[in-house]
Amino acid sequence: MIERYHPFLHQFPASGSKELQIFSILAQSFFQPFSLRDNLLVILTALTAGSGLGFNRAMLLLNEENQLKGEFWLGPASAEEAASLWQVLSKPGVGYAEIIEHNRSLVMSEVNPLVQKIKQVAYPLSPPPLTLPALAASSREIILVRDARHEPLVDKDFLELIGVEEFLCIPLLSPDEIFGEIILDNAITGEAIKSRDIELASLCGLAAGNYIYVTKLQRRIMEMKKQAALGEMAMFVTHQLRNPLVSLGGFVEQLLSPDLDERRKQRNLKIIQAEINRLEQMMGRLTRFFRVEIKEKVPVSIKEAFKLATEAVKSPVAQKKVRIETEIEPGLSVILSDPVHLGEALRNLMENSLDALPDGGLIRLRAYRENSEWVVISVEDNGRGIPEAIKDRIFEAFISTKEKGLGLGLAYVKRFIEASEGKIKVESEEGRGTKIKLFFKAG
């Protein structure tokens, strides 16, 4: 027998121990779809939740250009406010989203004096000698301050801002970076900070540091992926442009030579014209690819769309002995879409099918309902299928099996379908054929 559990709890264990509650919140921050800022806010919430166990207030400073800058300050301004705030977590059924919603408004509130003050502070992390709070982050140490008024290492302006005698500074770190600092105090209850509080806070600090680190890495990877894709795209386009350009240059040079006969002059001009057309087509495809945008969906006649797509590939179809079959489910006559993009998408899919059928074969266009939610348009062929090696990459732009292809066909279709809030599915087997299904929202 097995028992299955979700990797994290949907609600926090309100009845559990404070430690369990904090761990539960921290662990979940990695799985939440909220922003870095929101997730840090929840970590601060964990630190301040519940009187007697957590801290009264938590301040977050983030390192921006080697300065600790105030980000937000979470905590009540008075004992009354504290009572209501601390109840948030202890309510049964409170989850991550509720905490974020509650505290987001709290740290943004115009009337909260802490919100105004925190945004104006900045403490340089160099050069030494440094005072607190910058000192804790810079020295990568947790520092507990008592009797702050008589401590020369506390910045006087900061002391005035925080207005308490005792506070705890927790640096947010990765092995080689300083991300910021959390400052905790008990301004409302005036309770002394105990060693157990420090232990818990240090764990929260480590988790927050890890969390920022991972988020930054993720962003860097995304950026690098984008750059790589852009580089690949630029390279691909450059190469595709080179062949027609070489041809243009070569035949123009021949035209300039005085001994070229009239017949060849005419031939060269025709070649030049054809190459210019080819360049223009490439540009058109690139432009359409980058500008897929569905402004308005209108009812498009499926029959008409099939007819236009079939017309567009008429001449290669005739040359290759390819048969085209169309089938529309009775009672289904229109779909809501953009007629121009739909036509272009169908043409692209049919061209792919034609390429997969060098010795002739069958292309079948079908339209049918799939449950009440979707209308499917499928393009199917009995050609050679998609090679196993590129199956995972067929929707990436600039990946092509064809020498002269821009590798934009399927990437374009996918962009169009996504812009239409639909989905796309591919079934393909080498040697047997390929079926591409486009799903459009019904009704």
Place this chain on the structure above:
Amino acid sequence: MKKKKKILVVEDEANLCLLYREELTKEGYEVTAVTNAQRALDLIKKGDFDLIITDIRMPAKDGVELIGEVMQIRRDIPVIINTAYESYRYDFLTWAADAYLIKSASLKELKAKIKELIG
């Protein structure tokens, strides 16, 4: 009369095939141009070429495969790679070629390289 040197051009773009054939014929070579690598290989087995000029990216068999097979049967024929792609330069399989040129609208460099290799 001096015997004309024979060049085999492998290039899948028909227009470029035509251009290279005409331009190199003008230079005094006997030029055969084909648009696929398999056809080229058949001709190399039978014919007696002094030089092969090949593109890399071609449908079915590509230029790199072609060079590999030529190396096995006729290691003595010099090969010029003439491609739109810079990146294959780092593919060690292309190092067997005698020259690696990037396709250019001016055929000056190609012509100079041919002269250098076969006169």
